[in-house]
Amino acid sequence: xxxxxxxxxxxxCICIIGQILIDFTKITPARIMVIFVVxxxxxxxxxxYQPLIDWGGAGATVPLLGFGNVLAKGVMKEVDETGxxxxxxxxxxxxxxxxxxxxxxxxxxxxxxxxxxxx
Amino acid sequence: xAKRLGSQTIxxxxxxxxxxxxxxxxxxxxxxxxxxxxxDVVDDEYVGEKTFEAAESRILRxxxxxxxxxxxxxxxxxxxxxxxxLLNQCTAASYAFRDVDIPYxxxxxxxxxxxxxxxxxxxxxxxGSVDYAVCAASSHxxxxxxxxxxxxxxxxxxxxxxxxxxxxxxxxxxxxxxxxPRITCITPGKIIDEGIKDANNMGAAMAPAAFDTIRSHLIDxxxxxxxxxxxxxxxxxxxxxxxxxxxxxRNNIDLKDKHKDCGLLIFDIEKQGVDCGxxxxxxxxxxxxxxxxxxxxxxxxxRLLFVATxxxxxxxxxxxxxxIPGIAHxxxxxx
Amino acid sequence: MLxxxxxxxxxxxxxxxxxEYQKLVxxxxxxxxxxxxxxxxxxxxxxxxxxxxxxxxxxxxxGADKETTASATSIIMVFIGAFLTGINIYDEIGKFGGAGAxxxxxxxxxxxxxxxxxxxxxxxxxxxxxxxxxxxGPVLVYGIFASVxxxxxxxxxxxxx
Numbered sequence: 001x002x003x004x005x006x007x008x009x010x011x012x013c014i015c016i017i018g019q020i021l022i023d024f025t026k027i028t029p030a031r032i033m034v035i036f037v038v039x040x041x042x043x044x045x046x047x048x049y050q051p052l053i054d055w056g057g058a059g060a061t062v063p064l065l066g067f068g069n070v071l072a073k074g075v076m077k078e079v080d081e082t083g084x085x086x087x088x089x090x091x092x093x094x095x096x097x098x099x100x101x102x103x104x105x106x107x108x109x110x111x112x113x114x115x116x117x118x119x
Numbered sequence: 120x121a122k123r124l125g126s127q128t129i130x131x132x133x134x135x136x137x138x139x140x141x142x143x144x145x146x147x148x149x150x151x152x153x154x155x156x157x158x159d160v161v162d163d164e165y166v167g168e169k170t171f172e173a174a175e176s177r178i179l180r181x182x183x184x185x186x187x188x189x190x191x192x193x194x195x196x197x198x199x200x201x202x203x204x205l206l207n208q209c210t211a212a213s214y215a216f217r218d219v220d221i222p223y224x225x226x227x228x229x230x231x232x233x234x235x236x237x238x239x240x241x242x243x244x245x246x247g248s249v250d251y252a253v254c255a256a257s258s259h260x261x262x263x264x265x266x267x268x269x270x271x272x273x274x275x276x277x278x279x280x281x282x283x284x285x286x287x288x289x290x291x292x293x294x295x296x297x298x299x300p301r302i303t304c305i306t307p308g309k310i311i312d313e314g315i316k317d318a319n320n321m322g323a324a325m326a327p328a329a330f331d332t333i334r335s336h337l338i339d340x341x342x343x344x345x346x347x348x349x350x351x352x353x354x355x356x357x358x359x360x361x362x363x364x365x366x367x368x369r370n371n372i373d374l375k376d377k378h379k380d381c382g383l384l385i386f387d388i389e390k391q392g393v394d395c396g397x398x399x400x401x402x403x404x405x406x407x408x409x410x411x412x413x414x415x416x417x418x419x420x421x422r423l424l425f426v427a428t429x430x431x432x433x434x435x436x437x438x439x440x441x442x443i444p445g446i447a448h449x450x451x452x453x454x
Numbered sequence: 455m456l457x458x459x460x461x462x463x464x465x466x467x468x469x470x471x472x473x474e475y476q477k478l479v480x481x482x483x484x485x486x487x488x489x490x491x492x493x494x495x496x497x498x499x500x501x502x503x504x505x506x507x508x509x510x511x512x513x514x515x516x517g518a519d520k521e522t523t524a525s526a527t528s529i530i531m532v533f534i535g536a537f538l539t540g541i542n543i544y545d546e547i548g549k550f551g552g553a554g555a556x557x558x559x560x561x562x563x564x565x566x567x568x569x570x571x572x573x574x575x576x577x578x579x580x581x582x583x584x585x586x587x588x589x590x591g592p593v594l595v596y597g598i599f600a601s602v603x604x605x606x607x608x609x610x611x612x613x614x615x
Contacts (some may be wrong), residue, residue, distance in 0.1 A: 015496060276549060
């Protein structure tokens with residue numbers, strides 16, 4: 001149970017940062033997403049993100065910062081294993097599950113449902 | 120013949136008559152304060168069509184048919200249709216009228232289209248080149264969202280200065296003779312760009328244009344605010360209206376209680392969650408063609424300055440960092 | 455007539471410069487409901503991450519290893535985001551939660567599924583296919599590019615050290 005509470009607290013706090021950026025700087029949601037992923041890569045490459053994951057679990061991995069961290073970790077692992085080639089293969093390899101799932105489910109949903117007006 | 124007054128204003132001689140008007144809206148608008156004035160409320164945002172764009176054309180065409188019915192005229196009497204909308208290349212209007220077999224002039228004035236079409240039609244009738252004309256405009260929340268903002272199902276928050284594009288169309292039949300309020304005077308507006316970049320704050324972008332046109336009209340005609348029963352702007356919304364009052368006040372023009380805005384009339388902005396109010400070509404078109412014509416019929420108002428406002432932006436130019444030019448055309452309608 | 459003209463000329467003197475008008479707009483524009491938005495983002499983002507945590511714990515209970523758990527969790531979260539978008543609910547969550555809905559990976563999923571649904575009418579290739587990454591495309595472009603830059607630095611650092 002304490003793990004869930006920690007995930008809630010950490011995930012919530014990361015989202016607050018995003019909300020503050022949206023409300024105070026007029027940065028659009030699409031840009032926020034880009035900023036979060038790139039920041040995640042930067043934090044990941046310096047090993048600064050792992051402590052957050054150790055403490056907050058999904059609270060750190062589910063936000064897009066975590067996605068950036070996955071890209072960074074993946075590229076480092078591949079560079080360790082295959083050298084220079086890993087620079088090109090590591091990121092996408094590690095993020096493959098998320099990207100492929102998004103394309104697959106995105107396509108299926110586009111086929112079976114249609115947009116409705118906001119009430 | 121019409122004659123020019125001052126630098127911008129045209130006084131009409133024959134004074135074309137608004138024979139009838141009709142407005143059809145979507146469900147949200149149908150739940151708003153003006154519900155009982157609309158000719159029809161469509162519950163389904165697709166209106167039985169496959170796409171939102173087709174739905175908008177459908178609403179526009181049905182509105183035209185309704186207005187024609189109410190005028191007692193037939194399609195054969197109509198010499199020209201002047202219409203426009205917000206979609207790229209004005210396709211809502213051109214697809215709405217592709218089967219009606221009447222000469223058509225497509226207009227783009229963004230949300231000011233209704234007053235633009237009234238102004239041009241009135242001049243055409245005044246010149247004797249046209250006997251009866253249709254003036255119409257439409258917008259659709261869903262087709263506008265996908266063109267100007269995000270996909271409908273994208274989970275984003277609206278900013279507090281955002282406005283809600285009205286789903287609906289308004290049409291009036293304008294004629295050389297008959298019963299109804301008359302268009303007596305026109306002040307076409309200049310493009311005014313005061314450097315607003317926020318596409319979610321169109322009220323602020325359009326307010327200087329409305330200010331400029333209203334002021335020019337007052338100067339050209341020598342009238343003051345008290346001479347009107349109502350000064351009706353198109354879709355400045357709550358914030359744009361505040362800015363308009365402020366700008367006019369700086370020029371010692373006090374709107375008092377004469378100013379109304381179609382974007383604030385069509386929705387209950389507190390209850391309906393539309394932030395700063397309604398917008399879109401359909402907004403001013405619907406309110407004028409239904410509620411306002413009703414006020415004229417009942418004799419509640421006798422002289423109205425209709426100033427539909429438009430933000431002449433495109434997503435492309437905004438992404439390129441451009442500012443938003445505004446426009447407003449004034450049409451004086453008298454009982 | 456002349457007096458009207460004169461008044462006109464007088465009034466045409468600009469009362470506000472562009473810069474002054476923009477300042478006035480910024481001053482007077484209604485602000486966001488900051489406190490409400492931050493609380494809503496915290497609750498929404500926290501709740502979504504809690505769901506992720508529960509999924510992780512369940513997967514672990516089934517004996518999945520660390521890497522499988524991480525991948526499977528993101529696949530399931532992406533599915534949840536896609537599903538809620540497909541049944542026209544995720545936009546409501548986004549309206550309530552703001553960044554709380556767009557920052558988690560479910561929001562990434564929503565940003566892919568929503569244009570895919572929206573542009574189905576323009577066909578499967580130029581509609582669904584081309585527009586699917588309308589919003590999420592930049593996330594992948596800059597995320598992957600950042601990973602390449604990061605990887606390159608790491609590679610060089612390893613050679614040097």
